[in-house]
Each structure stands twice: as structure tokens, then as C-alpha cells.
Amino acid sequence: MPDSVLRLTFLQLIQRCDNATISRPTIDSDPSSEFDKEELVPLYLSDLPTSKDHQIPIGLLRPIIVEQLKFENEQSRRNNQRDLWILDYGQNSNKPRVSFASWADSPSKRSAAMEKLCEQWRDCGLFSDVCGPKKWRAELYPVYKDPFGPHDYPKDDDESKETNFAFEMERSACALFGVVTYGVHMTIYQELESDDSRLLKIWVPTRAKTKPTWPGYFDNSVAGGIPSGMGVFEALVKECMEEASIAADVVQKYARAVGSISYFFRTSAGWLQPEIEYVYDMPIPPDIDPTPFTPKPLDGEVEGFEFLDQNAVVSRMRAGKFKANCALVIIDLFIRLGYVTPDNEPEYMKILTRLHGRFEYERWKM
Secondary structure, X not given: OOHHHOOOOHHHHHHHHOOOOOOOOOOOOOOOOOHHHOOOEEEEOOXXXXXXOOOXXXXXXXXXXXXXXXXXXXXXXXXXXXXXXXXXXOOOXXXXXXXXXXXXXXXXXXXXXXXXXXXXXXXHXXXXXXXOOXXXXXXXEXXXXXXOOOOOOOHHHOXXXXXXXXXXXXXXXXXXXOOOEXXXXXXXXXXXXXXXXXXXXXXXXXXXXXXXXXXXXXXXXXXXXXXXXXXXXXXXXXXXXXXXXXXXXXXXXXXXXXXXXXXXXXXXXXXXXXXEEEEEEEEOOOOOOOHHHOXXXXXXXXXXXXXXXXXXXHHHHHOOOEOHXXXXXXXXXXHHOOOOOOXXXXXXXXXXXXXXXXXXXXXXXX
């Protein structure tokens, strides 16, 4: 069905984004999806039973990736190099698992190994739809031992202190390993009130048609990933200038953290993207010059911005014209500002709870 005739409910918009399941069908599963039948194998940092990292999964691997890692080990042996992976899977394994070999026992060693592997896959054209030259971001993302834990980073390359940081890897390749990634999304908006009504207007960008993902779709006012070693608010300040020409002092004074959303997204090709997005608001005060809050394209990732009223935003959302996770951020905004309530939305509780998922993380151990 063409986007122009879609009329998606808010819950359906969430289901489009939070669409992955782990080896079992759910009421929201696509019955025609072949990927829900795949057996996913958890990825661990260590195979040593004495290690505290032995029972903490950091990612989920599809069968095609498990087979490729097996092949990578075989290639290492042919080249008289050490295996990077410990693979325990197949019919004789009670609990299939893949882990880093014991020699890769520090963030720097794991990061270096992943850098070599991902660049090798890029250069040989393997998984080119994910991390090929046209998809390559040249940006490192952090991987944490506990995806819900602190966003720390070794200081001055000192790895002697215990941290939640496990390693870093190329952003585009994260979906191949099913690791949790993180981003920041901010809505710049204004509420105009009269005696009997409120009008909400939101700054909405159109993604550049040259973007490697979701080209030409509508987005949140400012959004981007959190690079390895960068703080959450620091990443927001960076994105505000790069994408929207919003000065750092404006962001620091007026942006406010309002929570997060989380979802388990599976791409149309089956790749896994569990994501946490930290959500910020920047309401435009009614009594000051709005010029500093007016976004303007800077780095070429945005074609232009529109200041749209709520009805226009909702219409485009229901037509499927927003990037999937951006629709969730706007729904969260509508709930927090009181435009979506238990009285006007029959699926309110389903929507509210679905915006804050845990990726079925307790089942990653299988």
C-alpha cells in the first residue's frame, strides 16, 4: 500500500519500529516474516566461567553471522593467527553461544579486532547492504557490558579500572552483531494558547536524499547517534550545531532532558537494531525572539526545516512519512504535553508501555 494512503494508528507506528522478536511469534509479529523463525545466538565478551562477563550477553547474532565468524576462525588458522571467536552452537550444544577468545580480554584489544574485521568485510563487499562502502559511517559506537548501565569510557587509555565500556566498533556494522546502540533526539516546539485551545507547532526537518538510511523521510528537529567516548548531552550539543545551526549556549540554556524511548527494530533485510534514544525538549519561550531557536541546515544531512502544526505532523506520521523511530519520539511528546490521554486514545496504555521496551533482554541468554 503506498504511503500516501496509509492511515496508521499510533500503536501501529510503534509496532513498525519495535518489530523484532526472539525466536517466538507474538501477536504483533508479521506472519509472513521469515526472520522471526531464525534462532539467534547470544554474543558474550568471555567464554571463561570464572569471568564476570561470562553470563552477560552483549548482542544477538543471526545464523548467517555465526557461520561467517566460523569461517573467520578457519581463515585465521590458515594464516597462523589466533582465533578471535569461541563458538559453541549446533545440535550438540545445550545453550548456543559465541564469545570473544580469551586473548581479547580488554576494550582496546576487542576494539582493534573489530576494526580489522569490519574493515575487511567492507573491503571485500561482504554484507554491503549494511557496512559496504556506501553505508560506511567512519564513526565509532560504544558497546557496553550492561546496555542499561553507565556510559563510561576509559580515561587516558587507562584500562586498569573496571568500566561498563566493553569496546567500540564501526557504527554501520552494529546491526550485524545485534548490539544496543544509543542516540539523542530533540524536539523544538512552541505552544500557543488561547482561552479555549492550544496550538502546538514543531520544527520538522526533511532528511537529505543522500542519507544512507531513510533518505527523504521526515525526522525529529535534531537527532543523531552518540559516538564512542562522548557524553549524551555533549552529543546533543554537537548535533544541534551540525544539523540545525543551533548554538551551544542556546542548547545549554533551554534544552531539557525528558526521558528516553527504546525499541527493538529489525530491518527489512533481517538485521537487528535494539536502540535507546535519549529524548530532549526545547520549547520556544513565548516572550523572546525565536530566531536563535530557528533551525537551519548546515552539514548537508537535512534538506530543509518546516514549522508545522500538530495536525500536519500527525497526518504525515499516519501516512508513514516519518523515519520510524522519530514517530515514536513525537508520540512520546504528545503524551507528555497532554495531547494524547487515556480519554482520547483507547490504546493509551499499550502505547505508553511499548515506548519503553527492554528488547526482551532477559531472554537473550536463551
